[in-house]
Amino acid sequence: MTALSTLPAWQTMLSQAAQLKHIDLRQAFASDPGRAERYSLKACGILLDYAKNHIDDAALANLFALARATGLEAKRTQLFAGAPINATEGRAVLHTALRAPAGSVIEVDGVNVVPQVQDVLARMARFADKVRNGQWLGLDGRTITDIVNIGIGGSDLGPFMACEALKDFGSPHLNLHFISTVDGWQLATVLEKLDPATTLFIVASKTFTTQETLTNARAARQWLVNALGVEAAVAKHFVAVSTNAEAVSAFGIDTANMFGFWNWVGGRYSLWSAIGLPILLYIGEANFRALLAGAHAMDQHFQAAPLEQNLPVILALLGIFYINGMGAATQLVSPYNQPLHRLPAYLQQLDMESNGKSVRLDGKQVDYHTGPVIWGEPGINGQHAYYQLLHQGTELVPIDFIGVLDNPKSSIEHNTILLANFLAQTEALMCGKHEAEVRAELKAQGLTGDVLEQLVPHKVFGGNRPSNTLLLDQLTPSSLGSLIALYEHKVFVQGAIWGINSYDQWGVELGKQLARTIEAELRDPAINGVHDASTNRLIDYVRKALNQKQKC
Numbered sequence: 280m281t282a283l284s285t286l287p288a289w290q291t292m293l294s295q296a297a298q299l300k301h302i303d304l305r306q307a308f309a310s311d312p313g314r315a316e317r318y319s320l321k322a323c324g325i326l327l328d329y330a331k332n333h334i335d336d337a338a339l340a341n342l343f344a345l346a347r348a349t350g351l352e353a354k355r356t357q358l359f360a361g362a363p364i365n366a367t368e369g370r371a372v373l374h375t376a377l378r379a380p381a382g383s384v385i386e387v388d389g390v391n392v393v394p395q396v397q398d399v400l401a402r403m404a405r406f407a408d409k410v411r412n413g414q415w416l417g418l419d420g421r422t423i424t425d426i427v428n429i430g431i432g433g434s435d436l437g438p439f440m441a442c443e444a445l446k447d448f449g450s451p452h453l454n455l456h457f458i459s460t461v462d463g464w465q466l467a468t469v470l471e472k473l474d475p476a477t478t479l480f481i482v483a484s485k486t487f488t489t490q491e492t493l494t495n496a497r498a499a500r501q502w503l504v505n506a507l508g509v510e511a512a513v514a515k516h517f518v519a520v521s522t523n524a525e526a527v528s529a530f531g532i533d534t535a536n537m538f539g540f541w542n543w544v545g546g547r548y549s550l551w552s553a554i555g556l557p558i559l560l561y562i563g564e565a566n567f568r569a570l571l572a573g574a575h576a577m578d579q580h581f582q583a584a585p586l587e588q589n590l591p592v593i594l595a596l597l598g599i600f601y602i603n604g605m606g607a608a609t610q611l612v613s614p615y616n617q618p619l620h621r622l623p624a625y626l627q628q629l630d631m632e633s634n635g636k637s638v639r640l641d642g643k644q645v646d647y648h649t650g651p652v653i654w655g656e657p658g659i660n661g662q663h664a665y666y667q668l669l670h671q672g673t674e675l676v677p678i679d680f681i682g683v684l685d686n687p688k689s690s691i692e693h694n695t696i697l698l699a700n701f702l703a704q705t706e707a708l709m710c711g712k713h714e715a716e717v718r719a720e721l722k723a724q725g726l727t728g729d730v731l732e733q734l735v736p737h738k739v740f741g742g743n744r745p746s747n748t749l750l751l752d753q754l755t756p757s758s759l760g761s762l763i764a765l766y767e768h769k770v771f772v773q774g775a776i777w778g779i780n781s782y783d784q785w786g787v788e789l790g791k792q793l794a795r796t797i798e799a800e801l802r803d804p805a806i807n808g809v810h811d812a813s814t815n816r817l818i819d820y821v822r823k824a825l826n827q828k829q830k831c
C-alpha cells in the first residue's frame with residue numbers, strides 16, 4: 280500500500296493548503312465573478328454551494344488528482360460490487376443493496392442478496408400495514424397506539440433521527456418512543472406513561488447480545504407480563520429485529536415475529552434494513568420506499584458522476600483539505616430545520632465510528648490525521664450559544680450549513696427569518712468585519728477617541744471562515760434518503776483516501792470488556808480486580824453508594 284503522504288498530490292495539497300489558508304475570500308469573489316456559479320452543484324434535489332471555501336481551481340484539480348491517485352474509483356467499484364472491503368471482519372459493505380431496486384443483482388459469495396432484501400422489506404411492509412390499519416391487535420384485542428424501539432448505537436440513532444425528521448409524514452395514530460441507554464430512568468420515564476395493552480416493543484439489535492438493549496428488553500418484557508398477566512402477551516407485544524435468530528428465540532420472541540438482516544449491513548448503516556422498522560411503521564410503506572429511492576438516487580449519482588461533479592466526493596475532499604492541509608480538528612453540522620435536530624448526533628456516529636481510526640488497512644500507523652470530531656445541533660440555537668467561537672475564536676471549524684426551502688408547518692414569517700439567519704451566518708463567517716468598517720460603524724454611532732479605540736479590536740471579525748451550504752427544496756422521505764446517503768458516501772471517500780477501514784469499530788470493545796469486570800466487582804465486594812489506584816478508589820466509592828442504596 281503506497282503511503283498516502285508520499286504521493287505527489289498529497290504534498291501538493293499540503294503546500295496549496297498552506298497558501299490558501301490565508302486567502303482573502305472576499306477578494307476571491309471580487310476578482311472572480313464566476314466563482315459562486317463554478318463552485319456550486321445540484322444533484323438529487325440537493326444544492327451544494329462550496330464557493331465559501333479556501334479553494335481555487337488549482338487546489339480543486341489537485342484534490343481530484345489525489346482521489347484518483349489513491350484509487351478511489353476502483354474502491355468505489357469494490358464497495359458497490361460487494362467485495363469484502365471490511366477486511367478486519369471479512370465482510371462486504373452493502374447498505375447500498377438495501378435500497379437497490381427489486382430486480383437488481385448484487386452478489387455476496389455468489390448469492391444475489393437483492394431477493395432476500397426485498398422479501399424482508401415486503402414482510403416489514405405487511406406487518407406495518409397491519410399495525411397502522413389496526414389489524415394487529417394487542418392481547419386484549421385493542422389496537423396499538425405506542426411503539427417503543429429498544430436499541431442502541433446504530434440500532435437507535437438512524438431510526439430515531441429519521442422518525443423525528445419525517446414527523447410530518449408520520450401516522451397521527453402512533454406515538455414513537457426510543458429507548459437506548461441503560462440508565463433505567465429513560466425506560467421508566469417512558470413506561471410510566473404507556474398502557475401495556477396498546478404498546479408494541481421492537482427489540483432492535485444486530486447481534487442480540489448488546490447488554491444495554493437486552494437489559495432494557497428484559498425489563499420491558501417483565502413490565503408487560505406483570506401488567507397483562509400472561510407470558511402469551513409477549514407474542515402480541517414484542518417483535519425483534521436482528522441477524523441472530525437463535526438469540527431472539529432464546530429471549531422468548533417467536534422468530535415468526537422477527538425481521539432479519541445480514542452481517543454485511545453495518546450497524547451505523549442499517550436504517551435502510553429491518554432496523555428501519557420503526558420508520559416504516561411510522562411513515563408507511565410508500566414513504567419508506569421513497570426514503571430508499573432517495574438514497575438509491577444518491578448511490579447512482581455517486582457511482583456515475585465524474586469526480587469533479589460528484590457531491591459526496593467534493594464534500595469529502597474539502598474535508599480532507601481542512602483536516603490534513605489546515606489542521607481542522609472538528610467539523611460542525613448546522614441544520615437550520617428543526618425536524619433535522621437529530622442529524623448531527625446521527626452523523627457523529629456515522630463519521631466518527633467509521634473514520635476515527637489511526638491504523639491503515641495494511642496494519643501500519645497513519646502519519647496524518649483522519650476523521651474529525653463531528654458536532655452540532657440546530658443552527659439557530661447555536662447562534663445564541665457557541666457561534667461566538669466560530670466567528671471570533673481561535674479554532675478553524677469548517678461548517679456544513681443545511682437548510683430546507685419549503686417548511687410547510689412553519690409560517691412564511693418564521694421561515695423567512697430562519698432562512699435569513701441561515702444565509703447571514705454563511706456570509707458573516709466568510710466576510711467578517713474589517714477594522715475600517717468597525718471604525719466607521721462606531722463613528723456613525725457617535726463614538727470617538729479612546730472609547731472608540733478600545734472597542735475596535737473587540738468588534739473586528741476576521742472572516743475567511745469556511746462553510747458549505749446545502750439546500751434541500753423540501754424535507755421529504757426521498758430528500759432525507761439522498762441527504763443521508765450523501766454523508767455515507769462522503770465518509771467512504773475520506774476513509775478510502777486515508778486507506779483505513781471505515782466499517783469496523785474495534786475501538787468500542789475495550790470499554791465494554793472492562794465494564795463487565797467492574798460490574799462483577801460492584802456486585803460482589805469480595806471481588807477485587809487489578810486496576811490503577813484512581814479506578815480502584817472510584818470503584819470503592821461507587822460500590823459503597825450502591826450497597827447503601829440496597830440496604831435502604
Ligand code: G6Q
Nearest residue numbers: 432433434484485486489546547
Ligand atoms: C454501529 C456499531 C454500534 C452498534 C451498537 C448496537 O455501527 O456497531 O453502534 O450498532 O453497538 O449493536 P447491536 O445492534 O448489535 O445491539
